[in-house]
Amino acid sequence: MKGNFVYYNPTKLYFGPDSLNGLKEELKKYGPNLMLNYGGGSIKRNGIYDEVMAVIKETGKTVVENPGVMSNPTLAKLREGVDIARKHQIDLILAVGGGSVCDYSKAVAACAHYEGDYWDAFYLKQQNPPQSQQILPVACVLTMAGTGSEMNAGTVITDADTKLKVGHVYDERLLPQFSILNPNFTLTVPVEQMKAGIFDIMSHILEQYFSDDDDNTSDYLSEGLMHSLIVAARKAVKDPKDYEARSNIMWTATWALNGLINKGKKEDWEVHMIGHSVGAWTHAPHGYTLAAVSLAYYRKIMKFGLKKFVRFAENVWGISPQGKSDEQIANEGLDALKAWMQEIGLPLTLKDIGTTDDMLEGIARGTFLLDAGYHQLTHDELMEVLHESM
Numbered sequence: 282m283k284g285n286f287v288y289y290n291p292t293k294l295y296f297g298p299d300s301l302n303g304l305k306e307e308l309k310k311y312g313p314n315l316m317l318n319y320g321g322g323s324i325k326r327n328g329i330y331d332e333v334m335a336v337i338k339e340t341g342k343t344v345v346e347n348p349g350v351m352s353n354p355t356l357a358k359l360r361e362g363v364d365i366a367r368k369h370q371i372d373l374i375l376a377v378g379g380g381s382v383c384d385y386s387k388a389v390a391a392c393a394h395y396e397g398d399y400w401d402a403f404y405l406k407q408q409n410p411p412q413s414q415q416i417l418p419v420a421c422v423l424t425m426a427g428t429g430s431e432m433n434a435g436t437v438i439t440d441a442d443t444k445l446k447v448g449h450v451y452d453e454r455l456l457p458q459f460s461i462l463n464p465n466f467t468l469t470v471p472v473e474q475m476k477a478g479i480f481d482i483m484s485h486i487l488e489q490y491f492s493d494d495d496d497n498t499s500d501y502l503s504e505g506l507m508h509s510l511i512v513a514a515r516k517a518v519k520d521p522k523d524y525e526a527r528s529n530i531m532w533t534a535t536w537a538l539n540g541l542i543n544k545g546k547k548e549d550w551e552v553h554m555i556g557h558s559v560g561a562w563t564h565a566p567h568g569y570t571l572a573a574v575s576l577a578y579y580r581k582i583m584k585f586g587l588k589k590f591v592r593f594a595e596n597v598w599g600i601s602p603q604g605k606s607d608e609q610i611a612n613e614g615l616d617a618l619k620a621w622m623q624e625i626g627l628p629l630t631l632k633d634i635g636t637t638d639d640m641l642e643g644i645a646r647g648t649f650l651l652d653a654g655y656h657q658l659t660h661d662e663l664m665e666v667l668h669e670s671m
Contacts (some may be wrong), residue, residue: 282545283495292432293459296532301332304422305458308340311418312372316341316365318386319377320350324424325516327469333377333422340414345367345369350378353560353567354385356400356440362389363399364416373458374614376421379478380428380567381437386438387455392416404438404447406565409455421460425470427568429538431460436449436667439561445647448553455478464528472521477568479514479530480627483507484552484571485537492547492581492654494588499542504596506542509533511597511621518625549654552578555666558647565634573634574629576619577669581662583611583613586655590614631670641667 295303308315315337323332328542339345347365366374366389376386383447392399394415402408410416421431428435434455467475490503511569516526526593536542539610555578556570563570591607594600594614604608619629636644644667650658658666 282497282499283493284545286544288540288544289453290432290456290541291453291555292457292539294439294535295459296460296462297528298463298465301336301422302351303459303460304333304336305339306372308337308342309418312418313341313343314345314369315374316345316347316369316371316374316376316389316439317360317377318347318350318362318382318389320348320352320379320382322348324377327546328511329377329422329424329466329469329638333375337375343369343372344365350382350385352379353446353564354381354388354437356438356442356572359385359388359392359400362386363392364588365440366390366393371417374417374419376419377424379423379425379474380430380481383419383430384428384436385438385458386419386421387430387434387451387457390419391436391451391455393417400440402440403451407449409452421457421658422466423460423462423531424466425474425478426467426527426534427481429482429534429536431457432535432539433463435538437557437567442585444561444643446557448557450470456591462531464524464531465530468522468524471516472518474566475517475521475530475628478534479510479517479567479568479625480508480572480622480670481568481577482530482534482537484556484568484575486510486542487575487579488549488654489543489546489554490593491582491586492549493545494586495545497545499544499546502536503542506533507597510619513619514625546575547653549651551651551654551658554649554651555644555663558644559631559634559636562640562644563635563648569628569634572622573629573631573636574617574670576622577666580612581666581669582610582654582656583615583656588612589655607608631667636671638671641671
């Protein structure tokens with residue numbers, strides 16, 4: 282393990298079919314005014330809203346609802362939520378939904394008591410709220426597995442006017458206080474959304490895995506998580522109601538991005554930077570934007586981190602090294618990743634998710650080029666990746 286690091290994650294998790302039972306006791310710890318954030322209304326159709334509201338009513342909270350949180354939360358929606366939180370003197374924000382609702386709720390929590398331009402400070406300049414500023418507590422009732430937002434401090438907000446989608450990982454004050462993870466709640470998610478979440482999980486692991494070449498315990502953990510996800514995804518696609526598979530996907534998602542497997546790692550995150558920009562232009566599901574660009578990106582950087590790509594092929598996909606060069610082994614590993622993506626029905630190209638050639642320059646302009654992972658892309662290399670992804 283390289284360097285020095287600190288690991289601290291105080292989020293309390295309730296996992297399993299009875300996990301909602303923990304909500305009542307947790308809510309008692311907070312003031313009377315609760316902000317309930319959720320998406321387009323699916324939680325009302327599938328009954329989750331009624332289950333959650335029944336518990337909230339037992340605690341006597343005053344509930345202010347904020348529906349309509351979209352899959353790529355916008356700056357305009359963030360401003361709306363901040364205004365609601367300020368007007369009603371909210372004591373706790375409860376997100377009921379997938380990663381976008383959880384992300385959005387943390388953004389509102391960070392911005393509600395900030396007096397300046399929070400888009401400029403927290404997103405464009407990547408600052409954190411002043412230590413003296415009040416931060417609203419956040420909790421999550423998760424209905425879709427993918428982002429890991431239930432146990433991390435990450436948020437992603439899109440300025441629809443400029444087509445700029447920006448992620449920001451806040452400091453530990455924005456970690457959810459507690460999260461309810463009932464795998465049964467994810468069974469109502471449409472299959473296509475489930476698939477998008479699956480690749481979001483895989484991409485989170487790969488972004489952390491494909492950096493550094495030391496013998497790092499974090500990489501062994503990553504390989505185990507990938508194995509679990511590969512197996513569970515195959516089962517879930519064949520039978521979306523397979524509770525065991527869906528529960529393993531949900532648990533893998535949490536550990537893929539709660540700060541554990543990045544310890545001692547440089548990390549990459551360029552696929553996410555490209556995917557965010559693609560999403561701002563196409564409004565495609567986040568996991569699909571990542572799937573559409575991953576193969577071209579990893580083939581582009583493979584030679585710079587060849588040792589790890591060989592390890593990925595052998596340890597994750599069981600590729601035999603016998604009689605092969607390192608380049609052949611590494612390419613077979615990426616071929617195996619592609620085959621798995623095809624098997625579970627993921628999009629493999631940007632065209633598959635509605636990208637047109639005239640969008641590519643704009644996507645490139647909106648992509649942050651990071652000095653991370655094995656190689657920092659130039660603008661020309663980024664354009665090559667985008668064209669190869671078409």
